[in-house]
Amino acid sequence: MYNKSLQKTLFDLSKEFLQKDMSNNEYQDLVNVLNFHEWKYYVDNDPLISDKEYDTLYEKLVALENQNEVAVLPNSPSQRVSSDLSSQFETVTHWNPMLSLANSYNLEDLGEFDKQIRKLTNLEDKKIAYFVEPKLDGGSVSLVYENDILVRSATRGNGNEGENITANAKAISSVPLSAKFSDHGIFRAELRGEAVIEKSFFTRKNKEREKEGLVVFANPRNAATGGLRMKNPNDTKERGLDLFVFQLAYAVDKNGEDVLSSLESHSNAMIILESLGFKIPKKENQLTDTIEAAFELCKDWEINRENYNYEIDGAVVKVNDFDLQKKCGSTQHHPRWAIAFKFKAKQATTTLSDIEYQVGKTGAITPVAKVDPVHLAGVTVSSISLHNEEFIMQKDLRLGDKVLIERAGDVIPYIVKSFPELRDGSQKKIDFPKHCPSCNTTLEKSDDQAAWRCQNLQCDAQNLQRIIYHVSKEAMNIDGFGKSYVEKFFDLGWIKDISDVYNLDYEKIGELEGFGQKSVDNLKSAIEKAKGNPLNKLLNSLSIHHLGKKASKLIAQQINSVFDLVEWTEENFTEIKDIGPVVAENVMWYFNQESNIDMLNRLNEYGVNVLQLEADKPKVVKEGAVLSGKTILFTGTLQKMGRKEAQSLAEENGARNISAVSSKLNILVVGEKAGSKLKKAQALGTVDILTEDEFITLIS
Numbered sequence: 001m002y003n004k005s006l007q008k009t010l011f012d013l014s015k016e017f018l019q020k021d022m023s024n025n026e027y028q029d030l031v032n033v034l035n036f037h038e039w040k041y042y043v044d045n046d047p048l049i050s051d052k053e054y055d056t057l058y059e060k061l062v063a064l065e066n067q068n069e070v071a072v073l074p075n076s077p078s079q080r081v082s083s084d085l086s087s088q089f090e091t092v093t094h095w096n097p098m099l100s101l102a103n104s105y106n107l108e109d110l111g112e113f114d115k116q117i118r119k120l121t122n123l124e125d126k127k128i129a130y131f132v133e134p135k136l137d138g139g140s141v142s143l144v145y146e147n148d149i150l151v152r153s154a155t156r157g158n159g160n161e162g163e164n165i166t167a168n169a170k171a172i173s174s175v176p177l178s179a180k181f182s183d184h185g186i187f188r189a190e191l192r193g194e195a196v197i198e199k200s201f202f203t204r205k206n207k208e209r210e211k212e213g214l215v216v217f218a219n220p221r222n223a224a225t226g227g228l229r230m231k232n233p234n235d236t237k238e239r240g241l242d243l244f245v246f247q248l249a250y251a252v253d254k255n256g257e258d259v260l261s262s263l264e265s266h267s268n269a270m271i272i273l274e275s276l277g278f279k280i281p282k283k284e285n286q287l288t289d290t291i292e293a294a295f296e297l298c299k300d301w302e303i304n305r306e307n308y309n310y311e312i313d314g315a316v317v318k319v320n321d322f323d324l325q326k327k328c329g330s331t332q333h334h335p336r337w338a339i340a341f342k343f344k345a346k347q348a349t350t351t352l353s354d355i356e357y358q359v360g361k362t363g364a365i366t367p368v369a370k371v372d373p374v375h376l377a378g379v380t381v382s383s384i385s386l387h388n389e390e391f392i393m394q395k396d397l398r399l400g401d402k403v404l405i406e407r408a409g410d411v412i413p414y415i416v417k418s419f420p421e422l423r424d425g426s427q428k429k430i431d432f433p434k435h436c437p438s439c440n441t442t443l444e445k446s447d448d449q450a451a452w453r454c455q456n457l458q459c460d461a462q463n464l465q466r467i468i469y470h471v472s473k474e475a476m477n478i479d480g481f482g483k484s485y486v487e488k489f490f491d492l493g494w495i496k497d498i499s500d501v502y503n504l505d506y507e508k509i510g511e512l513e514g515f516g517q518k519s520v521d522n523l524k525s526a527i528e529k530a531k532g533n534p535l536n537k538l539l540n541s542l543s544i545h546h547l548g549k550k551a552s553k554l555i556a557q558q559i560n561s562v563f564d565l566v567e568w569t570e571e572n573f574t575e576i577k578d579i580g581p582v583v584a585e586n587v588m589w590y591f592n593q594e595s596n597i598d599m600l601n602r603l604n605e606y607g608v609n610v611l612q613l614e615a616d617k618p619k620v621v622k623e624g625a626v627l628s629g630k631t632i633l634f635t636g637t638l639q640k641m642g643r644k645e646a647q648s649l650a651e652e653n654g655a656r657n658i659s660a661v662s663s664k665l666n667i668l669v670v671g672e673k674a675g676s677k678l679k680k681a682q683a684l685g686t687v688d689i690l691t692e693d694e695f696i697t698l699i700s
């Protein structure tokens with residue numbers, strides 16, 4: 001779904017967005033970035049950014065959406081309540097919504113939380129009792145008991161409705177099938193808890209699975225949430241799930257009267273639940289009466305995290321008193337009386353066993369460390385990029401070294417340091433290769449660059465990477481032409497360079513195992529479609545060092561055919577604003593290689609567009625344009641032309657299109673059903689407001 005380079009682009013964008021104030025025209029990108037991180041977290045199980053960073057980005061999104069200047073996209077993460085609902089289980093409605101928790105990361109955040117509680121409860125300078133628990137990293141479960149019998153269990157689902165997993169919950173040994181709630185005057189109770197798997201059990205289980213050739217679980221959390229949703233309860237049993245209860249959410253007597261308040265506090269409720277046979281996350285001294293002390297308890301959990309036999313990703317601080325909890329209430333998202341304290345990224349030590357040298361699409365050699373697999377903040381890490389030779393020298397790495405690796409929330413795992421003091425003499429110095437591991441060409445490195453490069457354009461490894469990039473979403477966007485297809489066709493010798501993509505023998509592909517007629521047809525039509533891509537896409541897809549999407553666009557606008565570049569001199573390039581000598585040098589080098597020109601000729605021959613299309617040509621601003629120097633914005637539905645056409649006309653007449661109403665806006669053109677933008681512009685009083693007809697008159 002997200003190829004490597006797209007992932008990188010989105011990751012880079014995230015970093016950029018984290019650093020700055022967002023503008024409305026970045027809204028769509030922000031939606032894409034957040035959806036990507038959700039996918040990394042929930043589907044790919046390999047988050048690239050910390051929860052905190054995700055939260056920050058999410059807040060930026062909500063801020064943009066609340067300004068009412070952007071049309072909220074239907075795929076915005078704000079439009080979704082995260083859900084694990086499927087059609088496999090019957091859906092049930094929770095009696096009380098199963099909420100999430102707000103996050104905190106330091107004492108300051110907790111201080112704010114404490115302040116807020118005092119405000120909500122009018123307890124300015126009185127003591128407030130806080131209860132601290134581990135935040136277990138598994139799957140949320142609700143349990144309903146009626147008449148002392150477990151009658152229903154459900155997953156969190158979307159918070160309001162969950163999946164009925166009663167049969168599976170009964171297969172979890174730590175879930176009492178009956179409990180004497182009646183001893184406490186309770187007729188019906190709803191409990192909340194977390195299904196988890198012991199770390200040691202998980203490791204053992206994974207080893208067994210590996211031996212049997214089964215797919216191993218990514219992490220204990222996945223194994224647990226998957227275990228809750230097995231079709232056959234026997235399979236749930238097999239997973240060895242445990243269920244910890246962390247909340248008595250609801251309790252009434254035979255008449256439906258609330259019993260919860262009479263239990264007074266969360267700590268009391270937990271004592272009762274424990275006495276009724278439930279497993280609860282316990283430790284001495286969980287109750288404190290200052291937020292500082294609660295913070296210390298959180299830190300304590302963090303320090304001892306590794307000694308605990310279940311995965312925990314934080315601690316939870318709860319207002320203990322039920323009356324106070326009630327006073328605090330909840331938002332749609334989380335209770336105001338509880339907060340999660342999230343732990344820092346994890347570090348681990350492992351052994352650097354080998355180094356693999358990967359050849360990139362522009363010939364750069366990247367050393368990748370192979371380490372003994374370790375479990376780190378939710379994923380198993382076995383290879384880590386070492387970037388370049390200098391990194392290896394700076395960190396003084398040797399083969400066989402014990403190394404400290406970290407998976408800080410914000411980046412992919414990296415090596416923090418080696419431990420020279422732990423060397424026993426068997427460690428070996430790392431000799432960076434002098435020759436390309438694929439084609440054996442002598443590697444080169446210029447002084448201003450960190451990477452060693454293979455400059456052989458015929459290098460197999462490079463060609464393969466270039467083709468993978470060429471067909472990817474980022475480049476020519478050939479739908480369905482994934483990396484595995486490229487590798488397969490490359491191995492078979494069917495594609496040796498980019499041009500071969502357009503000269504495939506579809507009959508032969510159809511004979512391959514796993515290729516039906518339908519997939520061949522789809523591939524063919526996706527390739528045919530890509531042939532018509534605009535010139536800037538083609539330029540970008542060639543993997544010319546330093547030539548990115550933006551520069552490709554700028555250059556493409558200045559030429560009629562890709563072959564024009566054969567004649568281009570440095571000045572031609574550097575005359576273009578934003579194109580510097582480095583891009584110039586690299587593009588010139590590329591177009592100086594005969595093999596590249598041959599390849600481009602073949603592309604042309606196979607029908608790939610190498611020309612500048614009319615629609616992509618830069619707009620020529622008319623002499624003495626009426627809108628010159630003005631900013632303009634179109635809102636509402638235009639009747640006589642499309643939005644794009646209108647913007648294009650405005651540009652031709654010297655205006656600059658912007659996307660938000662602010663003091664910077666000069667002209668607002670309003671179509672039908674104009675909404676908040678019109679109101680805002682009217683309120684500003686500085687914006688010229690035109691109808692569509694007035695706009696047309698103005699420019700003609």
Ligand code: IVH
Nearest residue numbers: 099100101133134135136140194246316335
């Ligand atoms: S209290 C009304 N306590 O964390 C909110 N939640 O991020 C009740 N979790 O959905 C949550 N350990 O599945 C609470 N000791 C604990 C927890 C805990 C894990 C999970 C829970 C919740 C999620 C929120």
